[in-house]
């Protein structure tokens with residue numbers, strides 16, 4: 001049976017970390033290497049960084065627009081993170097899952113908790129740790145995308161985020177990028193291959209068992 005005809009149950013892969021640990025870089029590479037994986041593009045009330053494009057990294061929206069989405073229950077989850085609000089639009093995620101596609105979320109621990117509470121058997125959570133706080137600081141400054149006071153606030157909240165590591169199914173220590181990426185790919189492939197995700201398997205086995213030898 002060709003892969004394309006194998007009916008499957010999509011999963012939600014959630015990747016979280018303190019700011020600067022490398023989750024967005026890892027997620028971008030996973031997306032680039034897996035065109036079948038859908039990215040949940042969040043809405044946010046923060047302004048775009050240099051190089052960010054509306055609709056690609058985020059949908060950049062006003063406070064009023066965010067209030068409207070919350071009121072209309074159009075977000076699967078939303079949270080206040082680092083002085084702004086962020087949320088995962090419900091419709092694209094539900095559409096993708098209904099077609100058996102997997103969806104990737106780059107969201108914080110609050111979002112991970114909320115989505116996990118709604119669909120525990122369809123969620124796989126990965127937490128990314130930095131090798132040290134010093135290296136986390138170095139990466140945030142080297143990224144050179146946020147003002148110094150913003151970086152300082154993000155660093156001051158890093159330990160509060162790391163405190164949630166045990167709520168995740170997997171933890172990756174992102175020291176060497178390529179090795180960390182390989183771990184993420186293994187997790188993704190293994191979770192995708194779970195028996196519970198292969199809705200095609202039971203009818204296929206019935207067919208096999210009905211065949212004459």
Ligand SMILES: Nc1ncnc2c1ncn2[C@@H]1O[C@H](COP(=O)(O)OP(=O)(O)OP(=O)(O)O)[C@@H](O)[C@H]1O
Pocket residue numbers: 017018019020021022023024025026139140142143174175176177178180
């Ligand atoms: N293993 C690594 N070694 C060295 N630098 C890294 C590594 N992983 C990521 N980086 C760099 O660290 C910086 C922060 O990474 P990234 O933007 O992916 O972090 P993040 O966790 O998504 O942060 P935020 O939550 O603020 O979006 C980037 O400049 C990235 O290139």
Ligand SMILES: Nc1nc2c(ncn2[C@@H]2O[C@H](COP(=O)(O)O)[C@@H](O)[C@H]2O)c(=O)[nH]1
Pocket residue numbers: 016017018019042043046077078079081082086087088106107108109110111112
């Ligand atoms: N709960 C949610 N958290 C989100 C969402 N989109 C992004 N995030 C998290 O916010 C911080 C900051 O992101 P940045 O792009 O401003 O650096 C980071 O931890 C993201 O993972 C969301 O929809 N919901």
